[in-house]
Amino acid sequence: MSVSVFMPAHITGFFSIENNDNPLKNGSCGVGFLLDRGVKTTLKNSSEFKIDVNQGSDIVINEVLKYFNIEDSFEITQDIQFPIGAGFGTSAASALSLSLALNEFFDCGYSKNECGQIAHKAEVSLGGGLGDVIGQTGSGLVLRTRPGAPGVGKIKSFEEDIYVATKFFGKIDTASVIRNPEHKKIISVNGRKCLDSFKKNSSVENFLRLSYEFSLNTKLMTNEVQSLADYFNSCDDILGASMAMLGNTVFAFADNESSLKKLNIEGMNIDKLYTKRQS
Template identity: 65%
Template structure:
Protein backbone atom coordinates (compact mmCIF):
# COMPACT_ATOMS: atom_id res chain seq x y z
CA UNK A 1 0.00 0.00 0.00
CA UNK A 2 1.20 3.48 -0.90
CA UNK A 3 -0.09 6.71 0.63
CA UNK A 4 0.14 10.09 -1.11
CA UNK A 5 -0.60 13.33 0.72
CA UNK A 6 -0.52 16.85 -0.76
CA UNK A 7 -0.43 19.84 1.60
CA UNK A 8 -0.59 23.29 -0.04
CA UNK A 9 1.92 25.99 0.74
CA UNK A 10 0.81 28.89 2.93
CA UNK A 11 1.87 32.52 2.78
CA UNK A 12 1.14 34.83 5.71
CA UNK A 13 0.34 38.47 5.07
CA UNK A 14 0.23 39.71 8.67
CA UNK A 15 0.32 38.09 12.10
CA UNK A 16 0.89 38.50 15.81
CA UNK A 17 2.83 36.09 18.02
CA UNK A 18 1.13 34.48 21.01
CA UNK A 19 3.67 32.44 22.95
CA UNK A 20 2.63 29.84 25.52
CA UNK A 21 4.57 27.28 27.58
CA UNK A 22 2.23 24.63 26.17
CA UNK A 23 3.51 24.00 22.61
CA UNK A 24 0.00 23.20 21.41
CA UNK A 25 -1.17 26.66 22.52
CA UNK A 26 1.96 28.37 21.24
CA UNK A 27 1.28 30.00 17.90
CA UNK A 28 0.09 33.06 16.06
CA UNK A 29 -3.02 34.78 14.75
CA UNK A 30 -3.33 36.63 11.49
CA UNK A 31 -4.24 36.09 7.86
CA UNK A 32 -2.68 34.32 4.91
CA UNK A 33 -3.55 32.24 1.87
CA UNK A 34 -2.91 28.82 0.35
CA UNK A 35 -1.35 28.23 -3.07
CA UNK A 36 -1.84 25.24 -5.35
CA UNK A 37 1.76 24.10 -4.97
CA UNK A 38 3.14 22.71 -1.73
CA UNK A 39 4.66 19.45 -0.54
CA UNK A 40 3.68 16.05 -1.90
CA UNK A 41 4.52 13.23 0.53
CA UNK A 42 4.55 9.58 -0.53
CA UNK A 43 4.74 6.73 1.99
CA UNK A 44 5.48 3.21 0.75
CA UNK A 45 6.89 -0.14 1.88
CA UNK A 46 10.65 -0.64 2.20
CA UNK A 47 13.15 -3.05 3.69
CA UNK A 48 14.76 -0.16 5.60
CA UNK A 49 13.90 3.33 6.82
CA UNK A 50 14.46 5.24 3.59
CA UNK A 51 14.05 8.99 3.09
CA UNK A 52 14.22 10.92 -0.19
CA UNK A 53 13.66 14.67 -0.46
CA UNK A 54 14.13 16.66 -3.65
CA UNK A 55 15.34 19.80 -1.86
CA UNK A 56 16.24 20.89 1.65
CA UNK A 57 17.23 18.51 4.44
CA UNK A 58 15.61 15.89 6.66
CA UNK A 59 15.26 18.04 9.79
CA UNK A 60 11.46 18.29 9.77
CA UNK A 61 11.02 14.66 8.75
CA UNK A 62 13.28 13.47 11.55
CA UNK A 63 11.40 15.59 14.08
CA UNK A 64 8.03 14.09 13.11
CA UNK A 65 9.50 10.57 13.22
CA UNK A 66 10.86 11.33 16.67
CA UNK A 67 7.50 12.64 17.97
CA UNK A 68 5.70 9.58 16.58
CA UNK A 69 8.51 7.30 17.81
CA UNK A 70 8.71 5.58 14.43
CA UNK A 71 11.83 3.62 13.52
CA UNK A 72 10.08 1.11 11.28
CA UNK A 73 10.81 0.05 7.73
CA UNK A 74 9.19 2.59 5.45
CA UNK A 75 10.10 4.72 2.46
CA UNK A 76 9.34 8.44 2.75
CA UNK A 77 9.55 10.54 -0.42
CA UNK A 78 8.83 14.26 -0.45
CA UNK A 79 8.50 16.54 -3.46
CA UNK A 80 8.87 20.11 -2.21
CA UNK A 81 7.38 22.26 -4.96
CA UNK A 82 8.10 25.71 -3.48
CA UNK A 83 11.18 27.67 -2.37
CA UNK A 84 12.45 26.77 1.10
CA UNK A 85 12.94 29.41 3.79
CA UNK A 86 11.11 31.98 1.71
CA UNK A 87 7.76 32.31 3.50
CA UNK A 88 5.80 29.49 1.81
CA UNK A 89 5.34 27.33 4.93
CA UNK A 90 7.16 24.37 3.37
CA UNK A 91 8.34 22.97 6.70
CA UNK A 92 4.72 22.90 7.93
CA UNK A 93 3.56 21.29 4.67
CA UNK A 94 6.29 18.69 5.08
CA UNK A 95 5.45 17.97 8.73
CA UNK A 96 1.69 17.84 8.18
CA UNK A 97 1.86 15.66 5.07
CA UNK A 98 4.21 13.26 6.82
CA UNK A 99 2.08 13.02 9.97
CA UNK A 100 -1.04 12.28 7.91
CA UNK A 101 0.77 9.80 5.67
CA UNK A 102 2.41 7.84 8.48
CA UNK A 103 -0.86 7.75 10.40
CA UNK A 104 -2.62 6.20 7.40
CA UNK A 105 0.22 3.83 6.50
CA UNK A 106 0.69 2.40 10.00
CA UNK A 107 -2.99 2.69 11.06
CA UNK A 108 -2.04 4.74 14.11
CA UNK A 109 -5.66 5.71 14.70
CA UNK A 110 -5.23 9.49 14.84
CA UNK A 111 -7.75 11.86 13.32
CA UNK A 112 -6.75 14.77 11.07
CA UNK A 113 -6.76 17.16 14.02
CA UNK A 114 -4.30 15.01 15.97
CA UNK A 115 -2.03 14.74 12.93
CA UNK A 116 -2.11 18.53 12.76
CA UNK A 117 -1.10 18.75 16.41
CA UNK A 118 1.89 16.47 15.77
CA UNK A 119 2.99 18.65 12.84
CA UNK A 120 2.46 21.85 14.88
CA UNK A 121 4.57 20.44 17.71
CA UNK A 122 7.37 19.66 15.24
CA UNK A 123 7.24 23.25 13.97
CA UNK A 124 7.37 24.70 17.48
CA UNK A 125 10.21 22.38 18.52
CA UNK A 126 12.29 23.47 15.53
CA UNK A 127 11.33 27.15 15.68
CA UNK A 128 10.45 26.99 12.00
CA UNK A 129 6.89 28.35 12.21
CA UNK A 130 3.97 29.28 14.43
CA UNK A 131 0.74 29.25 12.47
CA UNK A 132 1.23 27.59 9.10
CA UNK A 133 0.00 24.13 10.13
CA UNK A 134 -3.43 25.20 11.31
CA UNK A 135 -3.80 27.51 8.30
CA UNK A 136 -3.04 24.59 5.98
CA UNK A 137 -6.07 22.81 7.43
CA UNK A 138 -8.18 25.49 5.72
CA UNK A 139 -8.83 26.59 2.14
CA UNK A 140 -8.34 29.72 0.09
CA UNK A 141 -7.62 32.75 2.26
CA UNK A 142 -7.38 31.79 5.92
CA UNK A 143 -7.89 33.94 9.00
CA UNK A 144 -6.34 32.55 12.19
CA UNK A 145 -8.57 33.90 14.96
CA UNK A 146 -7.15 31.91 17.89
CA UNK A 147 -3.52 30.82 18.25
CA UNK A 148 -2.42 27.23 18.61
CA UNK A 149 -2.43 23.83 16.97
CA UNK A 150 -5.44 22.37 15.14
CA UNK A 151 -8.16 21.57 17.68
CA UNK A 152 -6.93 24.34 19.98
CA UNK A 153 -6.45 27.30 17.68
CA UNK A 154 -9.26 28.44 15.38
CA UNK A 155 -9.38 29.44 11.73
CA UNK A 156 -11.88 30.78 9.26
CA UNK A 157 -11.60 30.32 5.50
CA UNK A 158 -13.34 33.46 4.30
CA UNK A 159 -12.64 33.74 0.56
CA UNK A 160 -12.90 31.02 -2.05
CA UNK A 161 -12.75 32.71 -5.42
CA UNK A 162 -10.42 32.03 -8.34
CA UNK A 163 -7.37 34.23 -7.99
CA UNK A 164 -3.94 34.13 -9.58
CA UNK A 165 -0.93 34.59 -7.31
CA UNK A 166 2.52 35.65 -8.50
CA UNK A 167 5.61 35.45 -6.31
CA UNK A 168 9.26 36.34 -6.66
CA UNK A 169 11.79 35.17 -4.08
CA UNK A 170 15.03 37.04 -3.44
CA UNK A 171 16.47 34.57 -0.93
CA UNK A 172 15.85 33.08 2.49
CA UNK A 173 15.00 34.55 5.89
CA UNK A 174 15.75 32.59 9.05
CA UNK A 175 12.28 32.46 10.65
CA UNK A 176 13.62 31.38 14.04
CA UNK A 177 15.97 34.38 14.26
CA UNK A 178 12.99 36.73 13.96
CA UNK A 179 10.18 35.03 15.89
CA UNK A 180 12.53 34.39 18.82
CA UNK A 181 13.99 37.92 18.93
CA UNK A 182 12.27 39.97 21.71
CA UNK A 183 12.43 43.29 19.82
CA UNK A 184 11.04 41.87 16.59
CA UNK A 185 8.38 39.94 18.50
CA UNK A 186 7.04 43.12 20.08
CA UNK A 187 7.02 45.08 16.82
CA UNK A 188 5.36 42.21 14.96
CA UNK A 189 2.79 41.47 17.65
CA UNK A 190 1.74 45.08 18.19
CA UNK A 191 1.25 45.70 14.47
CA UNK A 192 -0.26 42.28 13.77
CA UNK A 193 -2.79 42.40 16.58
CA UNK A 194 -4.10 45.80 15.50
CA UNK A 195 -4.46 44.69 11.87
CA UNK A 196 -6.07 41.36 12.81
CA UNK A 197 -8.70 43.17 14.88
CA UNK A 198 -9.42 45.56 12.02
CA UNK A 199 -9.56 42.70 9.53
CA UNK A 200 -12.08 40.71 11.59
CA UNK A 201 -14.43 43.68 11.29
CA UNK A 202 -14.34 43.62 7.49
CA UNK A 203 -12.60 40.62 5.88
CA UNK A 204 -12.04 41.04 2.14
CA UNK A 205 -9.31 40.48 -0.45
CA UNK A 206 -8.76 44.21 -0.70
CA UNK A 207 -8.30 44.59 3.04
CA UNK A 208 -6.06 41.53 3.22
CA UNK A 209 -3.74 43.02 0.63
CA UNK A 210 -3.86 46.52 2.12
CA UNK A 211 -3.27 45.31 5.67
CA UNK A 212 -0.47 42.97 4.57
CA UNK A 213 1.30 45.89 2.90
CA UNK A 214 0.76 48.06 5.98
CA UNK A 215 2.19 45.27 8.16
CA UNK A 216 5.28 44.90 5.99
CA UNK A 217 5.91 48.65 6.27
CA UNK A 218 5.35 48.80 10.04
CA UNK A 219 7.61 45.83 10.81
CA UNK A 220 10.44 47.14 8.62
CA UNK A 221 11.28 43.62 7.45
CA UNK A 222 11.43 44.43 3.73
CA UNK A 223 14.69 44.45 1.83
CA UNK A 224 15.12 47.20 -0.78
CA UNK A 225 14.55 44.80 -3.67
CA UNK A 226 11.35 43.47 -2.08
CA UNK A 227 10.11 47.01 -1.40
CA UNK A 228 10.84 48.14 -4.98
CA UNK A 229 8.94 45.23 -6.56
CA UNK A 230 5.96 45.66 -4.21
CA UNK A 231 5.78 49.36 -5.11
CA UNK A 232 5.91 48.46 -8.81
CA UNK A 233 3.12 45.87 -8.52
CA UNK A 234 0.97 48.25 -6.48
CA UNK A 235 1.32 50.90 -9.20
CA UNK A 236 -0.32 48.66 -11.84
CA UNK A 237 -4.09 48.89 -12.38
CA UNK A 238 -4.65 45.20 -13.23
CA UNK A 239 -2.97 43.94 -10.06
CA UNK A 240 -5.19 43.79 -6.98
CA UNK A 241 -2.34 44.37 -4.54
CA UNK A 242 1.07 43.19 -3.40
CA UNK A 243 3.04 42.66 -0.21
CA UNK A 244 5.77 40.59 1.43
CA UNK A 245 5.47 36.94 2.51
CA UNK A 246 5.87 36.60 6.28
CA UNK A 247 8.46 35.48 6.97
CA UNK A 248 10.42 35.33 3.74
CA UNK A 249 12.37 37.55 1.37
CA UNK A 250 9.51 37.07 -1.07
CA UNK A 251 7.00 39.32 -2.83
CA UNK A 252 3.46 38.18 -3.62
CA UNK A 253 0.77 39.80 -5.73
CA UNK A 254 -2.83 38.96 -6.68
CA UNK A 255 -4.69 39.33 -9.98
CA UNK A 256 -7.69 37.78 -11.68
CA UNK A 257 -5.81 36.81 -14.87
CA UNK A 258 -2.38 35.20 -15.18
CA UNK A 259 -1.68 37.12 -18.40
CA UNK A 260 -1.34 40.24 -16.26
CA UNK A 261 1.81 38.74 -14.75
CA UNK A 262 3.08 36.95 -17.88
CA UNK A 263 3.03 40.19 -19.86
CA UNK A 264 5.37 41.85 -17.35
CA UNK A 265 8.28 39.56 -18.30
CA UNK A 266 9.77 39.67 -14.81
CA UNK A 267 12.61 37.18 -14.49
CA UNK A 268 12.10 34.56 -11.78
CA UNK A 269 8.38 35.32 -11.33
CA UNK A 270 6.40 32.20 -10.34
CA UNK A 271 2.67 32.03 -11.01
CA UNK A 272 0.24 29.94 -8.95
CA UNK A 273 -3.46 29.86 -8.17
CA UNK A 274 -5.20 30.34 -4.86
CA UNK A 275 -5.80 26.83 -3.50
CA UNK A 276 -9.48 26.41 -2.67
CA UNK A 277 -9.31 22.65 -2.08
CA UNK A 278 -6.82 22.18 0.75
CA UNK A 279 -5.22 18.90 1.83
CA UNK A 280 -5.59 15.96 -0.57
CA UNK A 281 -4.58 12.36 0.09
CA UNK A 282 -5.25 8.91 -1.29
CA UNK A 283 -4.24 5.25 -0.99
CA UNK A 284 -3.12 3.20 -3.96
Protein backbone atom coordinates in the same frame (compact mmCIF):
# COMPACT_ATOMS: atom_id res chain seq x y z
CA MET B 1 1.54 -0.34 -0.90
CA SER B 2 2.02 3.41 -1.05
CA VAL B 3 0.31 6.48 0.43
CA SER B 4 0.65 10.07 -0.83
CA VAL B 5 -0.52 13.22 0.96
CA PHE B 6 -0.34 16.75 -0.47
CA MET B 7 -0.31 19.88 1.67
CA PRO B 8 -0.53 23.37 0.13
CA ALA B 9 2.04 26.11 0.70
CA HIS B 10 0.92 28.82 3.13
CA ILE B 11 1.98 32.47 2.98
CA THR B 12 1.19 34.87 5.83
CA GLY B 13 0.48 38.53 5.08
CA PHE B 14 0.42 39.81 8.67
CA PHE B 15 0.46 38.20 12.10
CA SER B 16 0.89 38.59 15.86
CA ILE B 17 3.02 36.24 17.95
CA GLU B 18 1.00 34.64 20.77
CA ASN B 19 3.47 32.63 22.84
CA ASN B 20 2.35 30.07 25.40
CA ASP B 21 4.28 27.54 27.51
CA ASN B 22 1.94 24.85 26.19
CA PRO B 23 3.23 24.03 22.68
CA LEU B 24 -0.31 23.24 21.49
CA LYS B 25 -1.42 26.78 22.44
CA ASN B 26 1.79 28.45 21.29
CA GLY B 27 1.13 30.08 17.94
CA SER B 28 0.11 33.19 16.07
CA CYS B 29 -2.98 35.01 14.89
CA GLY B 30 -3.18 36.68 11.50
CA VAL B 31 -4.20 36.21 7.89
CA GLY B 32 -2.54 34.21 5.15
CA PHE B 33 -3.39 32.24 2.05
CA LEU B 34 -2.82 28.85 0.47
CA LEU B 35 -1.30 28.06 -2.93
CA ASP B 36 -2.07 25.14 -5.23
CA ARG B 37 1.51 23.86 -4.97
CA GLY B 38 3.23 22.87 -1.76
CA VAL B 39 4.68 19.61 -0.44
CA LYS B 40 3.78 16.06 -1.48
CA THR B 41 4.84 13.25 0.84
CA THR B 42 4.80 9.65 -0.36
CA LEU B 43 5.38 6.55 1.79
CA LYS B 44 5.93 3.07 0.39
CA ASN B 45 7.14 -0.32 1.53
CA SER B 46 10.88 -0.89 1.44
CA SER B 47 13.35 -3.48 2.66
CA GLU B 48 15.27 -0.70 4.43
CA PHE B 49 14.46 2.71 5.88
CA LYS B 50 15.07 5.50 3.34
CA ILE B 51 14.47 9.26 3.16
CA ASP B 52 14.49 11.02 -0.20
CA VAL B 53 13.87 14.79 -0.14
CA ASN B 54 14.29 16.84 -3.31
CA GLN B 55 15.70 19.86 -1.44
CA GLY B 56 16.78 20.83 2.06
CA SER B 57 17.47 18.33 4.84
CA ASP B 58 15.59 15.63 6.72
CA ILE B 59 15.40 17.64 9.98
CA VAL B 60 11.62 18.13 9.84
CA ILE B 61 11.03 14.47 8.94
CA ASN B 62 13.12 13.24 11.85
CA GLU B 63 11.34 15.60 14.25
CA VAL B 64 7.92 14.26 13.22
CA LEU B 65 9.09 10.64 13.43
CA LYS B 66 9.82 11.15 17.15
CA TYR B 67 6.06 11.17 17.76
CA PHE B 68 5.48 7.83 15.98
CA ASN B 69 6.60 4.49 17.40
CA ILE B 70 7.39 2.80 14.10
CA GLU B 71 9.87 -0.06 13.80
CA ASP B 72 9.03 -1.23 10.26
CA SER B 73 11.26 -0.39 7.29
CA PHE B 74 9.74 1.98 4.74
CA GLU B 75 10.65 4.78 2.34
CA ILE B 76 9.74 8.47 2.68
CA THR B 77 9.83 10.66 -0.43
CA GLN B 78 9.08 14.39 -0.27
CA ASP B 79 8.59 16.71 -3.22
CA ILE B 80 8.96 20.27 -1.90
CA GLN B 81 7.64 22.54 -4.65
CA PHE B 82 8.73 25.97 -3.32
CA PRO B 83 12.03 27.33 -1.98
CA ILE B 84 12.79 26.56 1.67
CA GLY B 85 13.10 29.51 4.09
CA ALA B 86 11.21 31.82 1.75
CA GLY B 87 7.93 32.27 3.62
CA PHE B 88 5.97 29.49 1.88
CA GLY B 89 5.44 27.37 5.02
CA THR B 90 7.28 24.43 3.46
CA SER B 91 8.47 23.01 6.79
CA ALA B 92 4.89 22.99 8.12
CA ALA B 93 3.61 21.41 4.90
CA SER B 94 6.37 18.82 5.19
CA ALA B 95 5.49 18.05 8.82
CA LEU B 96 1.72 17.96 8.30
CA SER B 97 1.74 15.90 5.11
CA LEU B 98 4.16 13.43 6.71
CA SER B 99 2.13 13.13 9.91
CA LEU B 100 -1.06 12.44 7.95
CA ALA B 101 0.72 9.99 5.63
CA LEU B 102 2.28 8.04 8.52
CA ASN B 103 -1.08 7.84 10.26
CA GLU B 104 -2.73 6.39 7.15
CA PHE B 105 0.14 4.13 6.07
CA PHE B 106 0.58 2.49 9.47
CA ASP B 107 -3.08 2.79 10.55
CA CYS B 108 -2.09 4.62 13.75
CA GLY B 109 -5.65 5.67 14.52
CA TYR B 110 -4.97 9.37 15.08
CA SER B 111 -7.58 11.96 14.10
CA LYS B 112 -6.69 14.69 11.58
CA ASN B 113 -6.46 17.18 14.45
CA GLU B 114 -4.09 14.89 16.35
CA CYS B 115 -1.88 14.60 13.25
CA GLY B 116 -1.97 18.39 12.98
CA GLN B 117 -0.97 18.72 16.61
CA ILE B 118 2.05 16.50 16.04
CA ALA B 119 3.09 18.66 13.07
CA HIS B 120 2.52 21.86 15.06
CA LYS B 121 4.64 20.63 17.98
CA ALA B 122 7.40 19.71 15.53
CA GLU B 123 7.26 23.21 14.04
CA VAL B 124 7.36 24.89 17.46
CA SER B 125 10.34 22.81 18.57
CA LEU B 126 12.26 23.68 15.41
CA GLY B 127 11.44 27.40 15.55
CA GLY B 128 9.35 27.31 12.37
CA GLY B 129 6.21 29.23 11.52
CA LEU B 130 3.78 29.40 14.43
CA GLY B 131 0.61 29.55 12.33
CA ASP B 132 1.37 27.61 9.16
CA VAL B 133 0.13 24.18 10.26
CA ILE B 134 -3.34 25.32 11.31
CA GLY B 135 -3.46 27.63 8.29
CA GLN B 136 -2.83 24.65 6.01
CA THR B 137 -5.99 22.97 7.30
CA GLY B 138 -8.03 25.82 5.80
CA SER B 139 -8.89 26.93 2.28
CA GLY B 140 -8.15 30.00 0.14
CA LEU B 141 -7.62 33.08 2.34
CA VAL B 142 -7.30 31.96 5.97
CA LEU B 143 -7.96 34.06 9.08
CA ARG B 144 -6.39 32.72 12.28
CA THR B 145 -8.47 34.07 15.20
CA ARG B 146 -7.14 31.88 18.02
CA PRO B 147 -3.51 30.71 18.20
CA GLY B 148 -2.40 27.13 18.46
CA ALA B 149 -2.47 23.74 16.79
CA PRO B 150 -5.41 22.25 14.88
CA GLY B 151 -8.19 21.46 17.35
CA VAL B 152 -6.86 24.13 19.72
CA GLY B 153 -6.54 27.24 17.56
CA LYS B 154 -9.36 28.61 15.44
CA ILE B 155 -9.51 29.65 11.78
CA LYS B 156 -11.99 30.97 9.23
CA SER B 157 -11.56 30.42 5.48
CA PHE B 158 -12.55 32.62 2.54
CA GLU B 159 -12.53 30.83 -0.81
CA GLU B 160 -11.58 33.09 -3.73
CA ASP B 161 -10.60 32.51 -7.36
CA ILE B 162 -7.34 34.45 -7.38
CA TYR B 163 -4.03 34.11 -9.23
CA VAL B 164 -0.87 34.73 -7.19
CA ALA B 165 2.55 35.74 -8.44
CA THR B 166 5.60 35.16 -6.24
CA LYS B 167 9.26 35.99 -6.62
CA PHE B 168 11.89 34.74 -4.19
CA PHE B 169 14.97 36.87 -3.41
CA GLY B 170 16.61 34.88 -0.62
CA LYS B 171 16.14 33.20 2.76
CA ILE B 172 15.15 34.70 6.10
CA ASP B 173 15.75 32.75 9.30
CA THR B 174 12.24 32.62 10.82
CA ALA B 175 13.48 31.51 14.25
CA SER B 176 15.84 34.50 14.58
CA VAL B 177 12.89 36.87 14.08
CA ILE B 178 10.10 35.24 16.10
CA ARG B 179 12.43 34.62 19.06
CA ASN B 180 13.84 38.17 19.14
CA PRO B 181 12.05 40.16 21.92
CA GLU B 182 12.22 43.49 20.07
CA HIS B 183 10.94 42.01 16.81
CA LYS B 184 8.19 40.12 18.65
CA LYS B 185 6.84 43.30 20.27
CA ILE B 186 6.78 45.34 17.04
CA ILE B 187 5.26 42.46 15.07
CA SER B 188 2.54 41.70 17.60
CA VAL B 189 1.45 45.34 18.13
CA ASN B 190 1.13 45.92 14.39
CA GLY B 191 -0.28 42.45 13.74
CA ARG B 192 -3.13 42.90 16.20
CA LYS B 193 -4.06 46.25 14.66
CA CYS B 194 -4.18 44.67 11.20
CA LEU B 195 -6.20 41.74 12.51
CA ASP B 196 -8.82 44.04 14.06
CA SER B 197 -9.09 45.96 10.79
CA PHE B 198 -9.42 42.80 8.69
CA LYS B 199 -12.19 41.42 10.90
CA LYS B 200 -14.22 44.55 10.14
CA ASN B 201 -13.64 44.22 6.40
CA SER B 202 -12.59 40.71 5.31
CA SER B 203 -12.02 41.52 1.65
CA VAL B 204 -9.06 40.53 -0.52
CA GLU B 205 -8.28 44.19 -1.15
CA ASN B 206 -8.18 44.97 2.57
CA PHE B 207 -5.95 41.94 3.22
CA LEU B 208 -3.47 43.17 0.60
CA ARG B 209 -3.50 46.75 1.92
CA LEU B 210 -2.99 45.63 5.52
CA SER B 211 -0.23 43.19 4.54
CA TYR B 212 1.71 45.96 2.81
CA GLU B 213 1.27 48.34 5.75
CA PHE B 214 2.34 45.61 8.18
CA SER B 215 5.52 44.81 6.25
CA LEU B 216 6.46 48.51 6.20
CA ASN B 217 5.56 49.31 9.81
CA THR B 218 7.47 46.30 11.16
CA LYS B 219 10.46 47.17 8.96
CA LEU B 220 10.61 43.54 7.83
CA MET B 221 10.33 44.37 4.13
CA THR B 222 13.64 44.34 2.31
CA ASN B 223 14.47 46.96 -0.32
CA GLU B 224 14.29 44.51 -3.22
CA VAL B 225 10.91 43.18 -2.11
CA GLN B 226 9.54 46.68 -1.59
CA SER B 227 10.74 47.79 -5.02
CA LEU B 228 8.92 44.95 -6.78
CA ALA B 229 5.84 45.22 -4.52
CA ASP B 230 5.59 48.93 -5.32
CA TYR B 231 5.81 48.15 -9.02
CA PHE B 232 3.01 45.58 -8.73
CA ASN B 233 0.92 48.04 -6.73
CA SER B 234 1.31 50.64 -9.48
CA CYS B 235 -0.19 48.33 -12.13
CA ASP B 236 -3.90 48.75 -12.86
CA ASP B 237 -4.64 45.03 -13.31
CA ILE B 238 -2.95 43.96 -10.06
CA LEU B 239 -5.11 43.79 -6.92
CA GLY B 240 -2.16 44.37 -4.59
CA ALA B 241 1.23 43.10 -3.45
CA SER B 242 3.30 42.68 -0.31
CA MET B 243 5.96 40.53 1.38
CA ALA B 244 5.62 36.88 2.49
CA MET B 245 6.01 36.52 6.27
CA LEU B 246 8.68 35.51 6.94
CA GLY B 247 10.63 35.27 3.73
CA ASN B 248 12.45 37.54 1.34
CA THR B 249 9.64 36.94 -1.14
CA VAL B 250 7.11 39.22 -2.82
CA PHE B 251 3.56 38.15 -3.64
CA ALA B 252 0.93 39.81 -5.81
CA PHE B 253 -2.75 39.01 -6.46
CA ALA B 254 -4.64 39.32 -9.74
CA ASP B 255 -8.05 38.22 -11.01
CA ASN B 256 -6.55 36.53 -14.07
CA GLU B 257 -3.26 34.94 -15.07
CA SER B 258 -2.74 37.15 -18.13
CA SER B 259 -2.47 40.29 -15.95
CA LEU B 260 0.56 38.76 -14.27
CA LYS B 261 2.11 37.10 -17.33
CA LYS B 262 2.15 40.29 -19.40
CA LEU B 263 4.43 41.96 -16.84
CA ASN B 264 7.13 39.51 -17.98
CA ILE B 265 9.07 39.54 -14.70
CA GLU B 266 12.08 37.23 -14.69
CA GLY B 267 12.01 34.46 -12.07
CA MET B 268 8.35 34.99 -11.20
CA ASN B 269 6.05 32.03 -10.50
CA ILE B 270 2.28 32.11 -10.96
CA ASP B 271 -0.06 29.90 -8.95
CA LYS B 272 -3.70 29.92 -7.90
CA LEU B 273 -5.16 30.12 -4.44
CA TYR B 274 -5.72 26.57 -3.21
CA THR B 275 -9.30 25.86 -2.24
CA LYS B 276 -10.76 22.62 -0.90
CA ARG B 277 -13.40 22.56 -3.62
CA GLN B 278 -10.61 21.95 -6.18
CA SER B 279 -8.77 19.32 -4.13
